[in-house]
Amino acid sequence: MNDALPTPPASAHAATAAMARKPSAARLRKIDMILGSAERHFALLGFEGAPLEQIAQDAGFSRHNLLYYYPSKEALYQAVLASVIxxxxxxxxxxxxxxxxxxxxxxxxxxxxxxxxxxxxxxxxxxxxxxxxxxxxxxxxxxxxxxxxxxxxxxxxxxxxxxxxxxxxxxxxxxxxxxxxxxxxxxxxxxxxxxxxxxxxxxxxxxxxxxxxxxxxxxxxxxxxx
CATH class of the missing domain: 1.10.357.10 (Tetracycline Repressor, domain 2)
Known part of the structure; x- marks a missing residue:
């Protein structure tokens, strides 16, 4: 019996390669802007008090665009906290x-x-x-x-x-x-x-x-x- 694993399709290889690539400089700048704004708001207002809309606005994004990078307020807070630590x-x-x-x-x-x-x-x-x-x-x-x-x-x-x-x-x-x-x-x-x-x-x-x-x-x- 041939126990070899099947070869993944080309699309799977492309997806894996894309995930392995480093994020672009533009993407990193956007992330830094979001994290900087979030850090300030969370520091001043706490997790519960800091509104995502204001964090996004001060970073130059819409709430929808912010959630593209961080799917929830908790995910954003944890990212900021990890950066601080x-x-x-x-x-x-x-x-x-x-x-x-x-x-x-x-x-x-x-x-x-x-x-x-x-x-x-x-x-x-x-x-x-x-x-x-x-x-x-x-x-x-x-x-x-x-x-x-x-x-x-x-x-x-x-x-x-x-x-x-x-x-x-x-x-x-x-x-x-x-x-x-x-x-x-x-x-x-x-x-x-x-x-x-x-x-x-x-x-x-x-x-x-x-x-x-x-x-x-x-x-x-x-x-x-x-």
Whole structure:
């Protein structure tokens, strides 16, 4: 008996090849416009409050055209959330146990503030998602963020074991870093008003970064390089 599979028709080959091709630059630009508009609206109004019609209009599309790219509001929200988490993790550099603690801590904090400063709507959207109980992001938190957190905590524990830093609860140390860096987005309106400013500027973030580095250096009893 011949058990060979039948040869797919040419149309099937064409469809497979089309799916394998990278999206065009024009399509990617349209997707970026939609995701940018959606990120802003979801950050400001939440999942329930952000209307698809307004998201589409601000991106320069009709609601019908938007749904061609994302078939539902939930699909669009999940795409935005995935993009935010990808970027957040990209700035959450892994700490190497073989590196210098002071330099790595400084770089880690710099990356966290950089994400908060350059992608405020994404940062606010992630906060809203967590406040809502992580209905869409719970699996990503468990499967993607938790392993990286565990690896970073292990790096701190290794440094402590080598006598390079003082032992503290490193998991809560990481939570504190996240809370402070995130706070400069979530509370930036209040922080700006209290300084009689329209908005926080790069200097505010630089000063916050320097202070947080100093605080951690004092807590961990490490000397900072000049």
């Amino acid at each position: 990808d970027d957040w993790l990209g700035h959450m550099t892994g700490l190497s146990k073989d590196g210098d603690p002071a330099q790595q801590i400084r770089q880690y904090i710099r990356e966290k503030f950089e994400f908060a400063r350059t992608r405020p709507y994404g940062s606010q959207l992630f906060t809203k998602e967590m406040i809502a109980g992580a209905p869409f992001a719970a699996s990503a938190v468990r499967e993607r963020i938790a392993p990286l957190l565990a690896a970073n905590v292990a790096a701190f524990a290794h440094w402590a074991g080598q006598g390079l830093i003082a032992p503290v609860n490193f998991q809560h140390l990481m939570f504190s870093i996240w809370a402070i860096t995130q706070g400069y987005v979530d509370q930036q309106t209040q922080f700006a008003l209290l300084q009689n400013k329209a908005a926080l500027d790069a200097g505010d973030f630089a000063q916050a970064e320097a202070l947080l580095v100093q605080m951690l250096a004092a807590t961990l009893q490490i000397a900072l390089p000049d």
